[in-house]
Amino acid sequence: MTDVEQAPGEVLPPVRPQMSRRGRERIFFRHYGLQAGTVVMALIIWVILAVGAPETWLHKDMYSALMSTVPQTGIIALALTLVVIAREIDLSFGSVMAVGSWVFIATGRPALGLIAALAAGLAVGLLNGVIVVRLGVPSLVATIGTMFFWAGIVLVGTNAAGSGTPVGFVPTLLIGRIGGYVPAEVVWMIGLAAVFWLVLNRTRFGAHVYLVGDNEQSARMMGVRTDRVRIAVFALVGLMAALAGIVATLEANFFWPTVGGGALLPTIATVFLGGTSIFGGRGTIFGTVVAAFTISAIEPGIVSLNLTGYYTQVIYGAVIVLALVMQSFVMRRSQR
Amino acid sequence: MVTVTNLLELEEISKSFGEVSALEGVSLAVGDNEIVGLLGDNGAGKSTLIKIITGFHAPNSGTITWKGQRLTHLTVQHARDLGIETVYQERALADQQSLWRNIFMGRERTTRLGLLDVGEMRTETEKLMVEFLRFTSQAVTPETEVATMSGGERQGVAIARALHFEAELIILDEPTMGLSVTETRKTLDFVREIKAAGKSCIFIDHNIFNVHEVVDRVVLVDRGHVVGEFKTAEITLLDLIARMQHVAETGSIENAEKGVTT
Ligand SMILES: Nc1ncnc2c1ncn2[C@@H]1O[C@H](COP(=O)(O)OP(=O)(O)OP(=O)(O)O)[C@@H](O)[C@H]1O
Ligand SMILES: [Mg+2]
Numbered sequence: 001m002t003d004v005e006q007a008p009g010e011v012l013p014p015v016r017p018q019m020s021r022r023g024r025e026r027i028f029f030r031h032y033g034l035q036a037g038t039v040v041m042a043l044i045i046w047v048i049l050a051v052g053a054p055e056t057w058l059h060k061d062m063y064s065a066l067m068s069t070v071p072q073t074g075i076i077a078l079a080l081t082l083v084v085i086a087r088e089i090d091l092s093f094g095s096v097m098a099v100g101s102w103v104f105i106a107t108g109r110p111a112l113g114l115i116a117a118l119a120a121g122l123a124v125g126l127l128n129g130v131i132v133v134r135l136g137v138p139s140l141v142a143t144i145g146t147m148f149f150w151a152g153i154v155l156v157g158t159n160a161a162g163s164g165t166p167v168g169f170v171p172t173l174l175i176g177r178i179g180g181y182v183p184a185e186v187v188w189m190i191g192l193a194a195v196f197w198l199v200l201n202r203t204r205f206g207a208h209v210y211l212v213g214d215n216e217q218s219a220r221m222m223g224v225r226t227d228r229v230r231i232a233v234f235a236l237v238g239l240m241a242a243l244a245g246i247v248a249t250l251e252a253n254f255f256w257p258t259v260g261g262g263a264l265l266p267t268i269a270t271v272f273l274g275g276t277s278i279f280g281g282r283g284t285i286f287g288t289v290v291a292a293f294t295i296s297a298i299e300p301g302i303v304s305l306n307l308t309g310y311y312t313q314v315i316y317g318a319v320i321v322l323a324l325v326m327q328s329f330v331m332r333r334s335q336r
Numbered sequence: 337m338v339t340v341t342n343l344l345e346l347e348e349i350s351k352s353f354g355e356v357s358a359l360e361g362v363s364l365a366v367g368d369n370e371i372v373g374l375l376g377d378n379g380a381g382k383s384t385l386i387k388i389i390t391g392f393h394a395p396n397s398g399t400i401t402w403k404g405q406r407l408t409h410l411t412v413q414h415a416r417d418l419g420i421e422t423v424y425q426e427r428a429l430a431d432q433q434s435l436w437r438n439i440f441m442g443r444e445r446t447t448r449l450g451l452l453d454v455g456e457m458r459t460e461t462e463k464l465m466v467e468f469l470r471f472t473s474q475a476v477t478p479e480t481e482v483a484t485m486s487g488g489e490r491q492g493v494a495i496a497r498a499l500h501f502e503a504e505l506i507i508l509d510e511p512t513m514g515l516s517v518t519e520t521r522k523t524l525d526f527v528r529e530i531k532a533a534g535k536s537c538i539f540i541d542h543n544i545f546n547v548h549e550v551v552d553r554v555v556l557v558d559r560g561h562v563v564g565e566f567k568t569a570e571i572t573l574l575d576l577i578a579r580m581q582h583v584a585e586t587g588s589i590e591n592a593e594k595g596v597t598t
Contacts, residue, residue: 031479202451204444211441214430221392221428222442223412281432 033330034275038287041273041323042294049297053304060181066296067186068175068251073263074189074292075244077270078196079236081288083139084271085200086233087213087280088132092143093241093267095150096124097260100242101249102154105163110170117242124150125238129231139234151261158257165250175250185247190289192240197285209233213280265316270295272323277331295319341368342401343505343536344389349398351384358384360560362398366505371527371537373547373568376557377584382540383425385557386507389538390422391415416443421503425510425540427494431483436461438482439497460500468496488519499526506530507538512546524550544580548573556583564589 049057056062076093083090100117107113128146132139165171176184200206208229211219220226241260248263249255274291276283298319302311344366351359359381366372374382387393389400391410400407402418422428429438436457445453445460461478465471469492475484482490491511498506508527512520527550530537541547547554548568554576556564563583566576583589 198451202454204446204452207437207444207452208442210433210437211430214432215428217426218428218430219441221390221412221422221424221426223391223416224442225413277432281430 029330034282034327035284035287035290037326037330038273038275038290038294042290045294045297045301049301049304053301056300056304062300064177064181064183066293066300068183069300070292070296071183071185071189072244072248072251073267073270073296074289075185075192075247076237076240076263076267077274077288077292078189078193078285079233079240080267080271081274081276081283081285082196082200082209082233083237084276084278085213085280085283086209086230087216088139088230088233090125090128090139090143090234090237091264091268092124092128092147092150093237093244094260094263095147095154096121096238096241097245097248097263098154098257099124099150100245101255101259102158102257103242104246104249105165105255106157108166110166110168113166114170114174114246117246118239121238121240121242121245122235123238125235125241126231128238129234132234133227133230151258154257160257162254162256165253165255171250174247185251188243188247189292193285193289200285205229205232210281213277213282215281265313265320266295266298269316269320269323272320272327275323275327277327278324342366343368343370343403345399345401346385346389347399347401349385349388349395349400351381351388351393351395358560359388359395362557362560362562364555364562366536366538369531369534369536370553371531371539371551373551373554374538374540374557375542375544375547375554375580377559379559380557381560382557383509386422386509386538386540387424389415389505389507390420390424413442416501416503419502419504420507421498421501421505422507423491423494423498423509423511425513427490429482429490429494432481434479434481435465435476435485435493436478438493439464439500441497443501464496464500468499469493487514488516491515492519495523495526499530503535505536505538507540509540510542511539512541512543520546527551544577545573548576556580556589558583558587563587 046057076097080090080093100121103120104110104113104117107116124146128139128143131137131142131146172184174184174188178184178187200209208219208224208226211224212226212229216226244263245260248259252259270291271283271288272278273294274284274287274289276287295316298315299312302309302315342365346362346364349359349362350357362381362385364372364385374385376382384393388395391412391414394410400410407414428441430441439461440457445456447453458478465476465478469489471489476489482493485493491514495508495511498508508523511523515523524546527537527539531550539547539551551568554566554568554571555562556579564579566579579589
């Protein structure tokens with residue numbers, strides 16, 4: 001490099017002029033615009049709920065309940081964020097929640113069950129990755145297939161019958177209430193969010209997730225092992241889905257073989273509302289965490305406003321569309 | 337052609353994409369501190385050949401030898417570790433990512449803990465921008481997304497990246513495409529600096545004047561074959577043009593040798 005820097009006959013390098021205020025604003029907008037949008041959305045929804053149903057939303061019990069539902073989608077959304085940044089999608093995580101719960105319950109011993117369930121989730125996620133990456137099936141189609149397959153396997157295996165959940169150390173560790181108020185799972189979720197942030201922003205793997213989603217061929221040309229990266233993000237979703245499934249089952253105090261059946265829409269809405277680009281290459285863990293709270297407030301919010309439950313789907317759908325519109329708005333505003 | 341001092345030797349390389357045969361039994365050597373120019377029509381197979389050297393494509397047959405060591409199952413990462421850096425014709429940038437992420441793509445710097453050394457990468461990028469790229473645009477910082485940069489600036493990024501990692505062999509696939517006269521001059525100067533620094537280079541350019549100006553040896557590629565090669569010192573520009581025209585018309589160098597030899 002030094003040979004190049006000191007080209008013969010070169011005078012001193014020009015001092016680069018300071019960037020204009022508008023230029024700085026544009027870069028700020030481009031970097032933080034979506035995250036700001038996510039936070040503003042959260043505040044708007046909170047104000048609507050606090051005004052519309054103050055007896056619920058200005059009471060602290062509501063937040064304990066909310067903190068126990070957020071992780072059931074939020075934990076998966078963390079890993080799904082990586083998948084979407086890598087320009088893939090996974091629709092099978094609801095069924096993987098059921099697989100994880102079933103393995104957890106079926107082992108009969110919570111500690112062993114937890115490990116076995118996480119291993120099963122990881123394996124199912126890996127399988128998704130292998131089908132997509134090695135066999136070349138587009139992830140949308142592949143994971144619709146595995147979604148039905150694993151949901152079916154759990155129904156066949158359990159004969160569609162539920163069962164009770166264990167109590168003891170592991171369940172308390174996962175879903176106990178700290179100080180009788182803060183659900184342990186939300187602490188786990190925040191801890192996992194910190195880990196995911198670190199992985200995405202401060203490891204080579206995380207850098208490669210962005211590169212793969214931005215331009216897979218460029219990444220490959222520069223020596224990124226893109227196949228491994230793509231398989232790994234699917235594996236992470238499997239792992240997180242198994243954990244979220246166990247949390248959901250323990251919270252319900254009963255193992256339903258259909259656990260996770262309603263997770264698809266809110267989890268995906270979380271990732272998009274969090275500002276992760278459907279075109280790949282962009283997204284933040286911060287956005288996903290904030291959006292997880294917003295999305296989880298929708299269902300109880302509708303109930304508290306005395307609207308019929310059917311509105312839930314309407315609003316999830318609207319949020320997804322709105323989030324995507326917001327994304328393309330920010331993208332266009334910040335283009336030169 | 338083959339001597340003991342060769343840095344890189346390709347022998348009898350063939351590569352096809354399905355029905356399309358891109359290379360058929362191509363041999364090419366690059367000597368120590370040698371600048372080799374590849375000339376040939378669109379679709380001749382030049383880019384395919386260099387992608388085999390970079391480990392991006394695996395050849396269907398043939399051997400690759402680096403400093404006398406036979407390379408098998410070459411990967412891009414392995415090739416970069418050996419000291420081969422490339423400016424691809426496609427430029428291989430990630431548009432939505434920052435400048436520093438593009439410069440260090442696939443070669444991210446890490447701290448002792450194995451975490452990304454973001455500060456170091458930003459600083460190095462800033463230095464490259466001032467000293468090498470000489471960006472005059474106010475809007476460009478190490479955080480700038482490559483998508484918002486001009487075509488020439490983007491190309492500069494790809495070239496800066498290839499020169500940044502102290503490679504022994506630098507491959508430039510049409511680096512001057514779309515550049516202004518001044519930028520083209522600068523790029524040719526880089527090639528001369530590679531030579532002066534004792535490194536080797538493979539230089540691909542459709543502009544025969546550029547090629548003749550900076551390379552030690554020209555290799556003519558036509559429809560997947562190497563059809564001729566000349567030391568630049570031993571052939572005039574006019575001769576070279578005549579031979580290229582002949583190759584383009586007949587797909588062979590032979591009669592041209594008779595016709596134009598001085
Ligand atoms: N990935 C690919 N898949 C299929 N065919 C390919 C691929 N890459 C190259 N080819 C074909 O191989 C042949 C050689 O292409 P190549 O890009 O090596 O030519 P080139 O000499 O670099 O041409 P140009 O000067 O236009 O860049 C062409 O017929 C091209 O269509
Ligand atoms: Mg080419």
